[in-house]
Amino acid sequence: xxxxxxxxxxxxxxxxxxxxxxxxxxxxxxxxxxxxxxxxxxxxxxxxxxxxxxxxxxxxxxxxxxxxxxxxxxxxxxxxxxxxxxxxxxxxxxxxxxxxxxxxxxxxxxxxx
Amino acid sequence: xxxxxxxxxxxxxxxxxxxxxxxxxxxxxxxxxxxxxxxxxxxxxxxxxxxxxxxxxxxxxxxxxxxxxxxxxxxxxxxxxxxxxxxxxxxxxxxxxxxxxxxxxxxxxxxxxxxxxxxxxxxxxxxxxxxxxxxxxxxxxxxxxxxxxxxxxxxxxxxxxxxxxxxxxxxxxxxxxxxxxxxxxxxxxxxxxxxxxxxxxxxxxxxxxxxxxxxxxxxxxxxxxxxxxxxxxxxxxxxxxxxxxxxxxxxxxxxxxxxxxxxxxxxxxxxxxxxxxxxxxxxxxxxxxxxxxxxxxxxxxxxxxxxxxxxxxxxxxxxxxxxxxxxxxxxxxxxxxxxxxxxxxxxxxxxxxxxxxxxxxxxxxxxxxxxxxxxxxxxxxxxxxxxxxxxxxxxxxxxxxxxxxxxxx
Numbered sequence: 001x002x003x004x005x006x007x008x009x010x011x012x013x014x015x016x017x018x019x020x021x022x023x024x025x026x027x028x029x030x031x032x033x034x035x036x037x038x039x040x041x042x043x044x045x046x047x048x049x050x051x052x053x054x055x056x057x058x059x060x061x062x063x064x065x066x067x068x069x070x071x072x073x074x075x076x077x078x079x080x081x082x083x084x085x086x087x088x089x090x091x092x093x094x095x096x097x098x099x100x101x102x103x104x105x106x107x108x109x110x111x112x113x
Numbered sequence: 114x115x116x117x118x119x120x121x122x123x124x125x126x127x128x129x130x131x132x133x134x135x136x137x138x139x140x141x142x143x144x145x146x147x148x149x150x151x152x153x154x155x156x157x158x159x160x161x162x163x164x165x166x167x168x169x170x171x172x173x174x175x176x177x178x179x180x181x182x183x184x185x186x187x188x189x190x191x192x193x194x195x196x197x198x199x200x201x202x203x204x205x206x207x208x209x210x211x212x213x214x215x216x217x218x219x220x221x222x223x224x225x226x227x228x229x230x231x232x233x234x235x236x237x238x239x240x241x242x243x244x245x246x247x248x249x250x251x252x253x254x255x256x257x258x259x260x261x262x263x264x265x266x267x268x269x270x271x272x273x274x275x276x277x278x279x280x281x282x283x284x285x286x287x288x289x290x291x292x293x294x295x296x297x298x299x300x301x302x303x304x305x306x307x308x309x310x311x312x313x314x315x316x317x318x319x320x321x322x323x324x325x326x327x328x329x330x331x332x333x334x335x336x337x338x339x340x341x342x343x344x345x346x347x348x349x350x351x352x353x354x355x356x357x358x359x360x361x362x363x364x365x366x367x368x369x370x371x372x373x374x375x376x377x378x379x380x381x382x383x384x385x386x387x388x389x390x391x392x393x394x395x396x397x398x399x400x401x402x403x404x405x406x407x408x409x410x411x412x413x414x415x416x417x418x419x420x421x422x423x424x425x426x427x428x429x430x431x432x433x434x435x436x437x438x439x440x441x442x443x444x445x446x447x448x449x450x451x452x453x454x455x456x457x458x459x460x461x462x463x464x465x466x467x468x469x470x471x472x473x474x475x476x477x478x479x480x481x482x483x484x485x486x487x488x489x490x491x492x493x494x495x496x497x498x499x500x501x502x503x504x505x506x507x508x509x510x511x512x513x514x515x516x517x518x519x520x521x522x
Contacts, residue, residue: 028431032453035434039446039469043438 001081003044003109004088008075008095010102029096037080037091048076075102079109119161122170123154128250130178132222133214135247137182140229140278143247149185153178179212186210223248224335224342231300234281239274240303241310246271249328258316259325297342301350301406304329308354312361317508319365326361330354348397349406355390356413359383370508379419387417408436426455443471447480459484475504479513486520494520 018026037043051073055063075097082088085108092104127150134146156177157170167173230243238260245251245259257267311325333351336342363381364372394410411432415425433449446469454462463484471477478500485493497520501513 028427031431031434032457035430035437035449036465036468038434038437038441039449039465041441041443041446043441046438 001042001083003079003111004082004085005077005079005107005109006088006092006095007077007105007107008097008102009072009105010075010097010100011071012073026096029099033094033096034078036094037078040091042081042091044079044081046076046078049074072103118166118170119154119158122157122174124250126171126174126250127154128223128248129214129219130174131247131250132226133212133219134178134182135226135229136218136222137212140226140275143275143278145185149178149181152181175212175214178214182212183210220335220338224339227300227332227335228296229278231296231303232278232281233299234277235274237303237306239270239277241307242267242271243274244303244307244332245325245328248332251328255321258318258321259310259314261314261316293341297336297344297347300336301333301346304333305350305406307332308357312357317368323361326354326358330358345397345400345402346404346406348393349404349410352390352393352397353406353410353413355386355393356410356417359386359390359417370511373512374416382417382419390414390417403435405436405439408432408439412436421455423456426452430456443474444476447471447474447476451480451483454484459488463488473503475500475509475513478503479516482516482520490520 034043034046053065055065057063080088080091082091085106088106088108092098092106095104097104130150130153131143131146134149135143138145153174157174161167161170226248227244230247231240235243242256242260245256246253251259253264253267253271257264260267308326308329311322311327311329314322314325316322330351333347333354336344336347337351359382360374360377362383363377363379364374366372390410391414394414397407397410412429415429415432418425430449430452433445433452436445437449450462450466450469453465463481466477466481466484469477478496482493482496482500485496494517497513497517501510501517504510504513
């Protein structure tokens with residue numbers, strides 16, 4: 001088994017103001033999806049990212065926001081175990097990011113010996 | 114009278130005497146403690162048989178234990194001299210010496226022994242075995258039955274465990290356990306396993322299984338009674354055990370067979386234990402810590418609700434989702450999938466069940482059979498038959514056989 005990271009990318013949206021009920025149902029969607037991966041014994045860890053952030057460039061210029069020039073922002077990540085990349089791609093099925101028009105980037109975690 | 118009294122006293126007093134003596138001599142000399150306690154009970158059996166039972170048998174035992182300890186010091190001058198420095202007995206005044214068998218010292222000693230025995234250096238089986246012997250006053254035969262093995266194996270296991278503690282020269286000082294938070298976790302795991310041994314054990318001896326559960330709860334209670342160890346995760350584990358125990362009578366036939374949750378007579382659920390469980394669950398929430406015991410207690414709480422509502426299963430599902438992220442286990446993965454079928458739908462649960470792929474487990478095939486019920490009769494029977502084939506105990510086979518009969522009719 002190798003480790004893979006799935007990075008959730010969404011287009012930045014300023015008018016996204018979910019109601020508490022919607023938020024609750026989003027939490028359930030995420031938990032059900034992650035729970036499904038964990039039920040296969042393939043879950044390692046996960047984190048969601050907030051909307052606060054700044055970006056620093058090589059010249060030391062600090063810009064507001066977690067995004068430099070692209071419209072997409074990273075909303076969070078999950079690290080999973082899988083046999084190979086294809087197997088990891090299969091685990092992304094049902095990821096709530098995809099249900100909302102976002103993208104899931106799947107990358108292998110490098111191991112240094 | 115004597116036939117019942119001595120075993121009864123053995124059960125309640127042996128462990129107290131042992132704990133206090135172990136605290137006095139140190140765990141390294143646990144044999145001395147056992148010798149003195151055994152001699153005390155032997156003398157009781159002989160004397161009471163001839164002269165009748167004394168008015169206060171417990172006080173009688175304590176006096177004998179105290180005297181035997183004094184005798185021990187007197188007879189073993191060499192021992193005393195040799196180890197006196199490390200045990201602070203160099204200036205021991207034999208005449209003034211008194212073995213402290215007060216309730217407080219008994220509780221303190223038992224708690225200290227619990228921390229000594231639940232040492233990560235020892236295997237879990239050894240920890241449970243030693244706890245049963247030293248802290249619960251179980252006989253070797255009973256321990257062997259609980260582990261479905263023989264006396265020799267248990268004797269060897271306990272002996273090796275004590276040797277290991279001796280070699281490592283484990284200190285009995287409770288306050289010396291620097292990383293106590295970590296050690297408390299080890300203690301809780303041992304108590305949890307002890308409880309499960311009783312609750313899910315395949316031994317048919319219901320009385321023994323119940324006793325294992327009660328002992329686990331008693332040891333946990335020791336932790337709750339102490340200020341330092343009364344932590345939220347300790348309350349959570351207590352809550353979990355109360356909720357589970359509330360179904361103890363409802364879930365077993367007189368012959369030891371298990372009655373499944375859905376088929377239990379809810380009137381037989383113990384309301385008092387459910388209330389106790391709720392009390393400890395509330396208490397466990399006093400800090401922001403969430404451990405697997407909190408989640409399992411939460412799941413157990415929802416199982417004590419009689420009405421089968423969407424809300425009940427939604428909550429159970431979410432708790433299982435979280436539990437799996439803390440710690441994966443096949444049985445939790447199977448239970449989570451069942452909860453998914455109740456909270457969402459059977460077709461969705463079937464899809465997820467096929468992903469978890471636990472083909473070697475009879476419970477997995479029982480789950481699939483349950484999910485295919487009223488959807489695909491052929492697959493339902495097919496999975497029940499696989500389950501029957503790979504089930505290990507008679508009890509399991511009987512239950513599946515019954516299901517097959519019901520399904521075919």
